[in-house]
Amino acid sequence: MTGDEGPSYTVDDALVALGFGKFQILVLVYAGVGWISEAMEMMLLSFVGPAVQALWNLSPHEESFITSAVFAGMLIGAYSWGIVSDRYGRRKGFLITATVTSIAGFLSAFAPNYILLIALRSVVGIGLGGGPVLSSWFLEFVPAPNRGTWMVIFSAFWTLGTIFEASLAWIVMPNLGWRWLLALSSLPTSFLLLFYKLTPESPRYLCLKGRTADAIEVLEKIARVNGRELPSGNLVSDHEIELQQIDNPSEDARLLSPTTNEIKHPLGMDSNLGGISSLSVLLSPKLARSTVLLWAVFFGNAFSYYGLVLLTTELNGHSKCMSHKLQTEKSEDVSYKSIFIASFAEIPGLLLSAVAVDKLGRKLSMSTMFFICCIFLLPLVFHLPEGLTTGLLFLARICITATFTIVYIYAPEMYPTSVRTTGVGIASSVGRIGGMICPLVAVGLVHGCHQTVAVLLFEIIVLLSGICVVFLPIETMGQELRDSVQV
Numbered sequence: 001m002t003g004d005e006g007p008s009y010t011v012d013d014a015l016v017a018l019g020f021g022k023f024q025i026l027v028l029v030y031a032g033v034g035w036i037s038e039a040m041e042m043m044l045l046s047f048v049g050p051a052v053q054a055l056w057n058l059s060p061h062e063e064s065f066i067t068s069a070v071f072a073g074m075l076i077g078a079y080s081w082g083i084v085s086d087r088y089g090r091r092k093g094f095l096i097t098a099t100v101t102s103i104a105g106f107l108s109a110f111a112p113n114y115i116l117l118i119a120l121r122s123v124v125g126i127g128l129g130g131g132p133v134l135s136s137w138f139l140e141f142v143p144a145p146n147r148g149t150w151m152v153i154f155s156a157f158w159t160l161g162t163i164f165e166a167s168l169a170w171i172v173m174p175n176l177g178w179r180w181l182l183a184l185s186s187l188p189t190s191f192l193l194l195f196y197k198l199t200p201e202s203p204r205y206l207c208l209k210g211r212t213a214d215a216i217e218v219l220e221k222i223a224r225v226n227g228r229e230l231p232s233g234n235l236v237s238d239h240e241i242e243l244q245q246i247d248n249p250s251e252d253a254r255l256l257s258p259t260t261n262e263i264k265h266p267l268g269m270d271s272n273l274g275g276i277s278s279l280s281v282l283l284s285p286k287l288a289r290s291t292v293l294l295w296a297v298f299f300g301n302a303f304s305y306y307g308l309v310l311l312t313t314e315l316n317g318h319s320k321c322m323s324h325k326l327q328t329e330k331s332e333d334v335s336y337k338s339i340f341i342a343s344f345a346e347i348p349g350l351l352l353s354a355v356a357v358d359k360l361g362r363k364l365s366m367s368t369m370f371f372i373c374c375i376f377l378l379p380l381v382f383h384l385p386e387g388l389t390t391g392l393l394f395l396a397r398i399c400i401t402a403t404f405t406i407v408y409i410y411a412p413e414m415y416p417t418s419v420r421t422t423g424v425g426i427a428s429s430v431g432r433i434g435g436m437i438c439p440l441v442a443v444g445l446v447h448g449c450h451q452t453v454a455v456l457l458f459e460i461i462v463l464l465s466g467i468c469v470v471f472l473p474i475e476t477m478g479q480e481l482r483d484s485v486q487v
Helices: 011-018 022-043 045-056 060-088 090-110 114-128 131-139 144-175 178-185 187-194 203-208 212-226 238-247 275-282 288-317 324-330 336-343 346-357 362-381 386-414 417-447 451-470
Strands: 006-009
Touching: 006 011, 011 144, 011 203, 011 212, 022 045, 022 090, 022 114, 022 131, 022 144, 022 178, 022 187, 022 212, 022 288, 045 060, 045 114, 045 144, 045 178, 045 288, 060 090, 060 114, 060 131, 060 275, 060 417, 090 114, 090 131, 090 178, 090 187, 131 144, 131 386, 131 417, 144 178, 144 336, 144 346, 144 386, 178 187, 203 212, 203 417, 275 417, 288 336, 288 362, 288 386, 288 417, 288 451, 336 386, 346 362, 346 386, 362 386, 362 451, 386 417, 417 451
Parallel strands: none
Antiparallel strands: none
């Protein structure tokens, strides 16, 4: 590219020139450990609920509320940390979330009663709400041609976390109990704090905020580690190029110089967007349809995914209706084997995503997986043998893992840098509402001998999620990330 003051390049141009190398691998490992720790904290809810129900003689609704409290915290956290990281930087966003999660997670192992356990798990949830910050941070280092594949690989860390937690529970729960599981599961988050000082800020974020010199410093570091060279010329932000193209549509080669003094800020370009103004950008005419449909997809995805995780415990542990007393006596009789097997469903789910996401596109991949999931869930309206139930839940979880993986690729690609983590954070928050409601359904209805109603509700929600995907207006496969919303 050439501009008024010589050649220029964008962050996207630089990342393509530098390629995906050792630097991005280090960023991937760091962000991946954060994803592992979030998956572990979510998975342990399947094991802790039945254990404390027996210990403290809780009702099914009180047991469900342990999970719902975590999601309530995540609802607050996902919205808050998104705004923090869009305003103050991705690094500050995940520093605070890692600190909150690790401290509250460890302390919850020592909770002396139900109320304190609920309070501490809510705080853990607030910290876990920062998960989308790490995924957006990693995404902003990945060259556009490789984005789909590498975001699927990033999602594989979640799968590692679920399998590791299921293995850990299988070993720890029968021998040491739930308190040890809570304490050990909080340790991976401390890894993020240990190596925090080595983490770079997103060059795309720095460029958006006008900190071009800092962005160049990060890009030069990537060049050194990857053994590549930066393009020649001046670094310019995408919105400067977009504005110049709007003003001179027939002269695409002429770009604004980075030293231009008067730059109109497109929608969402204010570097100090607060929560309300960020939300108004997300619901602006250009983004409103995408935002509302994405919220519905996140809700359905979270409801279905966490519902399937809990159903694996509930349908195998309580396949026949029983009294509250018998439930309490049998609540520690959790089928670790079934949960462990079901966790491995995430591997083929990821492989499916990896194959489909850059071939069929984000939308077609997601909608197809939602509709296939409906087929696998339908037989569960009947009481089936444990092996068949586990098999159908395994197949359904393959599909829902694929949709979950792809929606976390699609959402940050759909939103511009100025509101990316806020947009994904709020969508994730809406998903958390689904996560809060689903334990009351999965645990409450199955315990109350309403398995058919519970499964039919999952069917409807999965089907509606698939339909919402079909109506999403944008396909992001192969597109460059945007910095702003053009008005």
